[in-house]
Amino acid sequence: MTSLMDGPLTDLFSARAANIKQSAVRDVFEISMRPGLISLAGGNPYLQSLPLEKLGATAAAIIAEQGLEALQYGGGQGTLELREQICQVMAAEGILDADPDNVVITAGSQSAQDVAAKVFCDPGDVVLVEDPTYVGALNTFEAYQVEVIPVAVDGDGLVPEALRAQLARLRAAGKRVKLLYTIPNFNNPSGAMLAEDRRQVVIDICREEHVLILEDNPYGLLKFDGEPLAPLRARDSEQVLYLGSFSKIFAPGLRIGWALVPTALKQRFYLASEAVTLCPPSFNQMLVSAYLRDYDWLGQVAHYRSLYRERCETMLEALDEHMPAGVSWNRPSGGFFIWLTLPEGIDTYPLLHEGIEAGVVFVPGAAFTGAEHSNSLRLAFSAVNSESIREGVRRLAPVLAKAISA
Numbered sequence: 138m139t140s141l142m143d144g145p146l147t148d149l150f151s152a153r154a155a156n157i158k159q160s161a162v163r164d165v166f167e168i169s170m171r172p173g174l175i176s177l178a179g180g181n182p183y184l185q186s187l188p189l190e191k192l193g194a195t196a197a198a199i200i201a202e203q204g205l206e207a208l209q210y211g212g213g214q215g216t217l218e219l220r221e222q223i224c225q226v227m228a229a230e231g232i233l234d235a236d237p238d239n240v241v242i243t244a245g246s247q248s249a250q251d252v253a254a255k256v257f258c259d260p261g262d263v264v265l266v267e268d269p270t271y272v273g274a275l276n277t278f279e280a281y282q283v284e285v286i287p288v289a290v291d292g293d294g295l296v297p298e299a300l301r302a303q304l305a306r307l308r309a310a311g312k313r314v315k316l317l318y319t320i321p322n323f324n325n326p327s328g329a330m331l332a333e334d335r336r337q338v339v340i341d342i343c344r345e346e347h348v349l350i351l352e353d354n355p356y357g358l359l360k361f362d363g364e365p366l367a368p369l370r371a372r373d374s375e376q377v378l379y380l381g382s383f384s385k386i387f388a389p390g391l392r393i394g395w396a397l398v399p400t401a402l403k404q405r406f407y408l409a410s411e412a413v414t415l416c417p418p419s420f421n422q423m424l425v426s427a428y429l430r431d432y433d434w435l436g437q438v439a440h441y442r443s444l445y446r447e448r449c450e451t452m453l454e455a456l457d458e459h460m461p462a463g464v465s466w467n468r469p470s471g472g473f474f475i476w477l478t479l480p481e482g483i484d485t486y487p488l489l490h491e492g493i494e495a496g497v498v499f500v501p502g503a504a505f506t507g508a509e510h511s512n513s514l515r516l517a518f519s520a521v522n523s524e525s526i527r528e529g530v531r532r533l534a535p536v537l538a539k540a541i542s543a
C-alpha cells in the first residue's frame with residue numbers, strides 16, 4: 138500500500154485527513170479477488186437470486202416513461218413516494234410510528250453515518266461503540282477526530298453495566314459523550330444480538346446520560362426464524378436516530394439507505410445531508426420504489442432468510458467438524474457473520490497470509506476494534522455456496538491448528 142501522506146501537496150491535507158485510513162478489510166477484499174481463493178471475508182449479499190431480467194425491464198421502463206424525472210435532480214430529502222414506502226419497510230422491521238417527514242434518504246446508510254458524525258461530533262467528542270463493531274463506522278468516526286470508546290459485549294450483546302461504568306468513567310474524566318453507535322441485530326462482525334430484556338435498559342441509560350443512540354439496523358429483517366426483533370427505535374422516537382438500508386435486502390450497488398431522525402434533530406440532519414449530495418440519486422430511488430411496489434419484496438426477504446439460515450448452518454456444521462480445540466465461535470440467529478475466537482496471544486493477522494496459501498480468506502479481528510480482538514476473526518457465509526463454505530472451513534482449520542499448537 139502506498140502512503141496516504143507522501144508526495145506533492147500532501148502537506149495541504151487537513152488534520153482530519155490524517156485520520157482517514159485504508160481499512161484492513163479493504164486490503165482483504167482486494168486479495169480475495171484472486172482466482173482459486175475461497176473468500177469467507179466479504180459480507181456481500183447474494184444478488185444472484187434477484188429477478189435480474191425483470192429488473193432490467195423495470196429500469197428500461199423508468200427511463201422510457203419517466204426519464205426526464207429519473208435523470209433530473211430531485212428533492213434533498215428523497216422522493217415522498219420512497220420515504221412513504223420506507224416507512225412500510227420499517228413497519229416490517231418493527232417500527233410502527235415512522236413519519237415520512239422524518240425520513241432522509243441517503244447514499245447508503247454509510248453516508249447517513251457520516252452525516253450523523255458531522256452534525257453531532259466535534260473533535261475530541263466521544264462515541265461509544267460495541268466491542269467489536271462495524272469497521273466502516275469506525276473509519277467514519279475517526280475521520281471526524283472523534284474518540285471511539287468500545288463497550289463490552291457478551292453473548293446477549295451490549296452489557297448495560299459496562300455501558301454505565303464507561304459513561305461514569307468518561308464523565309469523571311470530563312469527556313463529552315455524544316453518541317452510542319449500536320447494531321443491536323446481528324452485529325457486524327460478531328453476529329451478536331442485543332437481548333430483548335436489555336433493550337429498554339440501554340435506552341434508559343442513554344436517556345439519563347443525555348446520549349443519542351445511533352442505531353444501525355441493516356440486517357434486522359434477516360433473522361433466520363420468527364419475527365424480527367423490534368429495534369430500539371420502536372421503543373423511543375426521541376432518543377434514537379435510526380439507520381436503515383436496502384443494501385442487504387435488495388441491492389447495495391444502488392446506494393440507497395436512510396435515516397429516521399427524531400423531530401427536533403431532523404432539519405439540521407437533512408440540511409447536512411443535502412450539503413453533501415444535493416439529492417439522493419433520482420433514478421435509483423425510482424428503481425427501489427418500483428421494486429417495493431411491483432415485486433414481492435417481502436417474499437424475497439423470506440427467501441434470503443432461509444438461504445442465509447442454510448448457509449449459516451452449513452458453516453456451523455463445518456466448524457464443528459473441522460475446527461481444532463481452542464477455537465470457539467457464536468451461533469448467530471440472523472445476519473451474515475460468524476465470529477471465531479482463538480486462544481489469547483495468537484494474532485490472526487499474520488495467519489491471513491497462511492490462509493491465502495491454503496486458499497481461503499477471512500477478516501482478521503484486529504480490523505474491527507483494534508488490538509484487543511487480534512485473536513479473533515470474522516467469517517461471512519452470505520456470498521458463498523454451501524460447497525465453498527465447507528471447503529473454505531476445511532482449508533482454514535489446519536492454519537488455525539498450526540497456530541494453536543505452535
Ligand code: PMP
Pocket residue numbers: 180244245246247248271273320325353355381382383384389393394
Ligand atoms: N452498517 C453495517 C453494520 C454494515 O454492515 C454495512 C455494510 N456492510 C453498512 C452499515 C453500510 O451499508 P450501506 O450499504 O447501506 O451503506
